[in-house]
Amino acid sequence: MKEKNPWHTPVTIIITVIGVIAIVALVTVAVLQNRPVPQKYKYGIVLDAGSSHTALYIYQWRAEKDNNTGRVEQTHSCKVKGKGISSYASEPWRAGESLTLCMQEAEKRVPHKRHHETPLYLGATAGMRLLNMENSSASDRVFQAVERALQKFPFSYQGARILSGQEEGAFGWVTVNYLDDRLTQGLETTGALDLGGASTQISFVSDNYDGSESPSNSVTFRLYGNDYNLYTHSFLCYGKDQVLRMALAQQTQSGPGAILDPCFHPGYMETKNYSVLYDSPCVSDRKPQGAPSIFNHTGNGNFRQCQEVVKRVFNFSSCKYSRCSFNGVFQPLLQGPFGAFSAYYFVMNFLNLTDTSIPLESVMEKLTRYCATPWEKIKLQHPNVKLNYLAEYCFSGTYILTLLTEGYNFTSESYSSIKFIKKINGSDAGWTLGYMLNLTNMIPAEAPDSPPLPHAGYVSIVTIIAFLLFVLVILSLRPLWPRCSKQPHII
Numbered sequence: 001m002k003e004k005n006p007w008h009t010p011v012t013i014i015i016t017v018i019g020v021i022a023i024v025a026l027v028t029v030a031v032l033q034n035r036p037v038p039q040k041y042k043y044g045i046v047l048d049a050g051s052s053h054t055a056l057y058i059y060q061w062r063a064e065k066d067n068n069t070g071r072v073e074q075t076h077s078c079k080v081k082g083k084g085i086s087s088y089a090s091e092p093w094r095a096g097e098s099l100t101l102c103m104q105e106a107e108k109r110v111p112h113k114r115h116h117e118t119p120l121y122l123g124a125t126a127g128m129r130l131l132n133m134e135n136s137s138a139s140d141r142v143f144q145a146v147e148r149a150l151q152k153f154p155f156s157y158q159g160a161r162i163l164s165g166q167e168e169g170a171f172g173w174v175t176v177n178y179l180d181d182r183l184t185q186g187l188e189t190t191g192a193l194d195l196g197g198a199s200t201q202i203s204f205v206s207d208n209y210d211g212s213e214s215p216s217n218s219v220t221f222r223l224y225g226n227d228y229n230l231y232t233h234s235f236l237c238y239g240k241d242q243v244l245r246m247a248l249a250q251q252t253q254s255g256p257g258a259i260l261d262p263c264f265h266p267g268y269m270e271t272k273n274y275s276v277l278y279d280s281p282c283v284s285d286r287k288p289q290g291a292p293s294i295f296n297h298t299g300n301g302n303f304r305q306c307q308e309v310v311k312r313v314f315n316f317s318s319c320k321y322s323r324c325s326f327n328g329v330f331q332p333l334l335q336g337p338f339g340a341f342s343a344y345y346f347v348m349n350f351l352n353l354t355d356t357s358i359p360l361e362s363v364m365e366k367l368t369r370y371c372a373t374p375w376e377k378i379k380l381q382h383p384n385v386k387l388n389y390l391a392e393y394c395f396s397g398t399y400i401l402t403l404l405t406e407g408y409n410f411t412s413e414s415y416s417s418i419k420f421i422k423k424i425n426g427s428d429a430g431w432t433l434g435y436m437l438n439l440t441n442m443i444p445a446e447a448p449d450s451p452p453l454p455h456a457g458y459v460s461i462v463t464i465i466a467f468l469l470f471v472l473v474i475l476s477l478r479p480l481w482p483r484c485s486k487q488p489h490i491i
């Protein structure tokens with residue numbers, strides 16, 4: 001007679017139930033206890049007080065990762081209405097006032113409870129460098145006014161200062177390479193070309209440059225465990241607005257009263273003021289004595305002639321180093337890809353010339369045709385573009401090509417390694433992000449420890465272990481299983 005094993009049904013059922021409960025409990029604990037903290041962001045604000053205008057940038061990053069791998073990204077930007085802060089030298093309070101609207105916007109964009117811990121920086125570039133050279137007490141008054149205005153807001157104000165040219169160049173390079181994720185991975189870096197209104201920067205890593213030949217052009221970084229020896233130079237007065245002044249100043253010297261300018265379109269004619277033209281340390285020493293107060297500025301639109309005019313603003317006569325760019329400034333051999341931003345992008349984008357796979361010769365032909373186009377036709381073709389920008393694109397395009405090829409020695413071949421960019425992965429290319437990353441110690445010198453197991457990986461592992469444990473328990477109870485089918489129990 002067959003008899004039922006007393007262990008059979010109840011024991012297996014109990015073990016099964018306990019096993020299932022154990023698995024559910026383990027997995028639940030894993031899911032709940034190791035759940036990532038709900039995303040909380042931290043914020044930082046940087047004001048870029050450029051020579052032509054000020055812009056405000058808001059950055060955010062995940063709060064729990066700020067010490068190592070957290071990505072910092074730009075969430076918002078605001079263009080301040082009116083001119084750069086250096087233009088308010090004679091009425092400094094207006095420099096402070098000009099920032100109000102963008103600052104109010106920032107108050108709305110950054111969550112209220114983060115306001116007091118959000119660092120706020122203002123960095124001024126070449127416009128304030130020039131004002132400081134010209135009239136340091138006027139520049140101090142502008143900073144006082146700006147400081148007073150910024151301190152009225154609830155953010156953690158960290159100061160307003162003039163960046164050195166090296167800082168401006170180096171932080172632009174950090175931004176580009178950070179956004180491209182080249183620093184954490186130790187990849188070949190991208191050089192940075194920044195064109196402003198009053199200065200221009202070039203920064204790149206060159207293998208045959210160790211910083212000894214011209215130490216003032218050298219910046220060293222240790223980032224994520226890699227050492228970088230960066231070459232950087234900022235040319236004061238070589239932003240496109242100051243170069244235009246230098247080119248005009250040079251042409252007025254051939255005879256006061258009228259300028260026939262190849263960098264402006266045929267049919268362009270404006271009456272301009274000498275005192276406005278010479279109101280800058282970049283040209284003030286060239287002011288002709290006893291000149292009339294106004295001059296006629298007329299265009300004849302000729303790219304080749306314009307290039308000759310622009311070349312004359314560079315001095316190639318002496319170089320005490322192994323090699324130079326211009327004005328006796330050391331520059332090692334160009335190396336690697338380059339990102340060109342700020343006015344490089346605005347101008348080349350307007351001219352439809354951002355595609356650098358187009359041969360340099362064709363780029364020059366296109367610009368030749370553009371410069372020769374009558375001013376009336378240009379205005380009709382671009383009814384929505386501000387006239388002061390529109391009038392200058394022939395000049396600015398010519399300056400950019402001349403600066404790159406004659407100034408920095410880009411060849412037809414290396415020209416194609418330049419990318420004209422505005423943004424990288426949603427954040428503007430420029431010095432501001434690199435500046436903030438540096439001041440908040442957000443880029444560690446050493447590579448971060450290997451990242452902890454991600455949440456999903458943790459849950460999977462606990463589940464698998466629980467399942468294996470369960471199988472093990474079942475198997476260990478095997479001797480107690482009924483052998484009913486093959487060997488009937490006979491008592």
Ligand SMILES: O=c1[nH]cnc2c1ncn2[C@@H]1O[C@H](COP(=O)(O)OP(=O)(O)O)[C@@H](O)[C@H]1O
Nearest residue numbers: 050051052053125126196197198199239343346
């Ligand atoms: O839409 C545009 N078209 C052409 N040029 C522009 C446009 N927006 C800005 N710019 C130019 O970009 C340059 C920005 O220079 P910035 O004000 O940053 O000076 P800085 O870097 O020398 O201090 C200025 O020459 C300004 O005129």
Ligand SMILES: [Ca+2]
Nearest residue numbers: 050125196342
């Ligand atoms: Ca700038």
